Amino acid sequence: MVTGGASGIGYATVNEFAKEGATVAIFDYDEEIGKKAEEQLRSEGKNVTFYKVDVCSFGDVKNAVYKFAEQNGGVIHHLVNGAATFIFKGLDATLEDFNKTFTTNVSGYAFTVQAVHPFMKKAGGKGCSIINIASVSGSRPEANKWTYNSSKAAVLTLTKCMALDLSKDGIRVNSVSPAGTWTSALLNTLPGPGGREKWEPIFAPQYMLHRCAEPIEIARPILFLCSEDASFITAIDLPIDGGHM
Ligand SMILES: NC(=O)c1ccc[n+]([C@@H]2O[C@H](COP(=O)([O-])OP(=O)(O)OC[C@H]3O[C@@H](n4cnc5c(N)ncnc54)[C@H](O)[C@@H]3O)[C@@H](O)[C@H]2O)c1
Known part of the structure; x- marks a missing residue:
């Protein structure tokens, strides 16, 4: 199961799991790209189903997890949390900005884990694992990014707390911290006009690679x-992170 699986890193993850023969659920609130992703991957013979889910709604998440588990013999083995909102604000951040960011990027990750936990236990726990997609932004200061960066820092600690609590069931929980990755999110949040061709050489010196x-x-x-x-x-x-940190 991959939240935010309709595009970018989530989509690539769905594709790689499906290539390995897994039955994969895309959880995403964007129905248009979610359905397109499902169609594309199924046309390649992959076992992928799209569920329209807003990870901010525990009800939505619970219902969709239940449906997916039912179709999957009552068990779920892996969860990748990637659905995120990209609000980059600092001195100008409002309560609404913080609420939206933390509800999606932190509570959203927690809700899916709460919802899949019974189905991982049913799968026997051992061999089950959860990956929370954090970011290098969670470990370093960046200008005008109080909202996003603090939410990603929260994901790092949330992951360790989850790992401790779920270890008794044999379930492993880890996070990954990507640096700049060419997805629509990065393209939509470039600091100025121009696309990948313009910005890649500007970003490049930050990375050893x-x-x-x-x-x-x-x-x-x-x-x-x-x-x-x-x-x-x-x-x-x-x-x-290509040696960024
Ligand atoms: N692209 C980067 O440079 C980069 C770097 C570091 C970390 N990340 C992290 O990687 C993850 C994936 O990012 P991406 O770049 O692939 O972004 P993306 O925008 O391509 O994908 C994010 C997906 O999440 C979905 N989504 C957003 N809010 C949702 C909600 N409330 N409920 C359900 N779905 C929701 C979107 O519809 C979208 O399909 C995020 O957690 C992001 O913070 C990205």
């Missing part, structure tokens, strides 16, 4: 953390 990431370069490490190869890894944050 001298470029931003492609979504698949975040998705593959997420799959690794969900795999049996990572069976003794829990409560960590994995930076996927």
Whole structure:
């Protein structure tokens, strides 16, 4: 199950899980791109279903998780939380900005974990894992980003608290912290006019690898953390940042 799976890093993650033969649910509130994603991936023979879900609504999340679990033999093995809102504000941030950011980026992650937990327990716990997509922005100051950056810092601690509580069921919980990745979110929040061609060389010097990431370069490490190869890894944050931090 991937929240925010209709586009960007979430979509790439859905695609990679499906390529490995998994039955995957896309949880996203954007019906248009969600349905298109489902159509595209099914046309490639992948077992993917789109559920229109607003992660800010515990009712929505619970109902959709229940439906997906029912179709999946009553169990869920992996959850990737990626649905996020990108409000970049500082001195000008309002209560509404903070509420929207934290409800989506923090409570939204918590609600999905609460909803999938019984179905992971039913799956036996061991072999089940959760990945919360944080960001390098959660570990460093950036100008005018009190809202987004503090929400991503919260995800880092939320992940460790979840890992502790779910460890008794054998469920592993980790986060990943990507740096700049070419998705619509990045393109929509560029600091000025122009597209990727203009901004890639401007961003590049921040990274040892001298470029931003492609979504698949975040998705593959997420799959690794969900795999049996990572069976003794829990409560960590994995930076996927081309050497940025
Ligand atoms: N792109 C980057 O440079 C970058 C860097 C670091 C971290 N991240 C993190 O990666 C994750 C994915 O980001 P992305 O760049 O792929 O963005 P994106 O905009 O391509 O994808 C985000 C998806 O979340 C969905 N969404 C937003 N609010 C929702 C809600 N309330 N309920 C359900 N769905 C909702 C959107 O419809 C969208 O499909 C986010 O958590 C983001 O913070 C991205």
